[in-house]
Amino acid sequence: MRAVLDKRQPDLTVLLERVHKPHNFSAILRSCDAVGVLEAYAIPAKHGIPDLDEPEGLSLQGKTYNETSGSAAKWVGLHLHEDTVSAFTHLKARGFQVLAAHFSERAVDYRVADYTRPTCILLGTEKWGVSPEAAELSDGHIQIPMMGMVQSLNVSVAAAVILFEAQRQRIQAGFYEQPRLSPEHYEAVLRSWVARHERGRG
Amino acid sequence: MRAVLDKRQPDLTVLLERVHKPHNFSAILRSCDAVGVLEAYAIPAKHGIPDLDEPEGLSLQGKTYNETSGSAAKWVGLHLHEDTVSAFTHLKARGFQVLAAHFSERAVDYRVADYTRPTCILLGTEKWGVSPEAAELSDGHIQIPMMGMVQSLNVSVAAAVILFEAQRQRIQAGFYEQPRLSPEHYEAVLRSWVARHERGRG
Ligand SMILES: C[S@@+](CC[C@H](N)C(=O)[O-])C[C@H]1O[C@@H](n2cnc3c(N)ncnc32)[C@H](O)[C@@H]1O
Ligand SMILES: C[S@@+](CC[C@H](N)C(=O)[O-])C[C@H]1O[C@@H](n2cnc3c(N)ncnc32)[C@H](O)[C@@H]1O
Numbered sequence: 001m002r003a004v005l006d007k008r009q010p011d012l013t014v015l016l017e018r019v020h021k022p023h024n025f026s027a028i029l030r031s032c033d034a035v036g037v038l039e040a041y042a043i044p045a046k047h048g049i050p051d052l053d054e055p056e057g058l059s060l061q062g063k064t065y066n067e068t069s070g071s072a073a074k075w076v077g078l079h080l081h082e083d084t085v086s087a088f089t090h091l092k093a094r095g096f097q098v099l100a101a102h103f104s105e106r107a108v109d110y111r112v113a114d115y116t117r118p119t120c121i122l123l124g125t126e127k128w129g130v131s132p133e134a135a136e137l138s139d140g141h142i143q144i145p146m147m148g149m150v151q152s153l154n155v156s157v158a159a160a161v162i163l164f165e166a167q168r169q170r171i172q173a174g175f176y177e178q179p180r181l182s183p184e185h186y187e188a189v190l191r192s193w194v195a196r197h198e199r200g201r202g
Numbered sequence: 203m204r205a206v207l208d209k210r211q212p213d214l215t216v217l218l219e220r221v222h223k224p225h226n227f228s229a230i231l232r233s234c235d236a237v238g239v240l241e242a243y244a245i246p247a248k249h250g251i252p253d254l255d256e257p258e259g260l261s262l263q264g265k266t267y268n269e270t271s272g273s274a275a276k277w278v279g280l281h282l283h284e285d286t287v288s289a290f291t292h293l294k295a296r297g298f299q300v301l302a303a304h305f306s307e308r309a310v311d312y313r314v315a316d317y318t319r320p321t322c323i324l325l326g327t328e329k330w331g332v333s334p335e336a337a338e339l340s341d342g343h344i345q346i347p348m349m350g351m352v353q354s355l356n357v358s359v360a361a362a363v364i365l366f367e368a369q370r371q372r373i374q375a376g377f378y379e380q381p382r383l384s385p386e387h388y389e390a391v392l393r394s395w396v397a398r399h400e401r402g403r404g
Contacts, residue, residue: 007349023225027359033350075351111370144366147209147378148235149277153362157229160359161366164346168313176349 001193004075005186007176008038011118012166015087015098017134018125019155020045027156028123030072035167036176038189039077041087045125074196084134096120100138101158102130107141115166116173123159203395206277207388209378210240213320214368217289217300219336220327221357222247229358230325232274237369238378240391241279243289247327276398290339298322302340303360304332309343317368318375325361 014032019025019042032040081087091098099113100122113119122138124130129152135141144153144161153161170176179186216234221227221244234242283289293300301315302324315321324340326332331354337343346355346363355363372378381388 001351004349004351021225023223023356027356030352030356031359033352034346034348034355036349072350072352144236145369145373146236147206147238147369148274149203149206150232150235150274153236154225154229154232154358156356157233157358157362160355160363164363167347167349171347 001190001197004036005181005190005193006179007036008179008181008189009036009170009175010038010181010185011096012037012115012163012170013091013096013120014040014159014163015091015120015122016040016042017084017122017130018043018045019123021126024126024154024156026072028159029076029078031156031160031163032076033072035163036170037076037163038181039079041079041081041091041120043081043084043087071200074200075193084131084137088134088137091120094118097139098122098137100124100130100135100141101143101162102135102138102141103143103152104135104141107143110142110144110162111165113140113142115169116175119166121159121162121166123155126155203392203399207383207392207395208381209238210381210383210391211238211372211377212240212383212387213298214239214317214365214372215293215298215322216242216361216365217293217322217324218242218244219286219324219332220245220247221325223328226328226356226358228274230361231278231280233358233362233365234278235274237365238372239278239365240383241281243281243283243293243322245283245286245289276402277395286333286336286339290336293322296320299341300324300339302326302332302337302343303345303364304337304340304343305345305354306337306343309345312344312346312364313367315342315344317371318377321368323361323364323368325357328357 012035014028014037016025016028019028029040081090088098096118098120102124122130122134142162144158181189216230216239218227218230221230231242283292290300298320300322304326324332324336344364346360383391
């Protein structure tokens, strides 16, 4: 556990804006775990998606989610926010730049963004994408070059492609070489992981 | 259509070894389309996965697959092979290096491989991964660095991360700047796309 915690990046995260398919949600948390994201953020899909099949949206404590998560959910802290504004307020107060994965006039190639800065990557919902509100509040828009007939990638694919570019930049910058958490934070997370692990076996 | 065909890469492909979840399968074809893969290869899941829920495996002509494919399947030619050996024989005869996305002693970081060579990326089945047979036949093994608690990525995520590294290298090498298909091949594919498009509207 310490070996993993030594590489956790408190200043790299994602904000999932109403991503509602459990397999996408859990694939994204798996990728977060793999690049060392300490905590992820989500605005549950319950509200605000007109044609959502599941009226309850993603049940985050529910069975489907945990079953498909391949256990990544245990190791990436998940914070829920009721709406876009409150998530942004929280992230900005902590000094994150929010980069929306979103096609727009402002969008730049995702490879030119600087992910060594404290960065939150915003992903939009499967069908409708990033909300106009969130696009507006974001510090920048990034896009993955599409050279085919189809207009967009699967959301968990888009998240991963960007996260592994962030990983690449952070490997180069030496960010995985020593712990990035303060000693107090480190010990607190370690205690919670140990507790979770014990519960998982109980 | 010509704008897309101008960027198609006849010498970049994937081989999906018994990937059987339709959402993974279609997310991979969507990523293939986005990086300009002309044709993809698959060994259907029907045979050889002990605990497959769907006894018929992925029905490639079936509804589920086409519905979730976001139409990428229309624009990436899919070749099916009954078994691993016949797929490898076909690919090697065409001069492809086959790189297995697979953890092993031989595996190197996926970022050091040279994707400007004619390259096929081999992906394994969700639960069991790449078969020992295919691992053995591959020219090399590549792995995406994992820094978390979970041992592997979702297969469509792994495919995309590698394909977009290939895209990055091929952008740098100027591979998307002019058509890479011979004029005859180009016209043949164009005719088949036009026909498919017409049918799609009929
Ligand atoms: C399936 S897409 C939504 C498509 C929606 N029709 C739109 O135009 O935004 C779901 C999310 O994946 C991310 N995404 C998909 N393809 C992307 C790309 N090429 N570049 C950046 N983000 C992408 C975005 O965050 C998007 O909101
Ligand atoms: C879910 S994984 C299979 C895991 C299986 N337990 C194993 O150990 O191979 C499905 C496929 O995704 C690909 N994959 C997943 N994570 C990968 C990584 N970090 N590097 C390279 N390929 C990966 C491989 O092709 C693998 O066969």
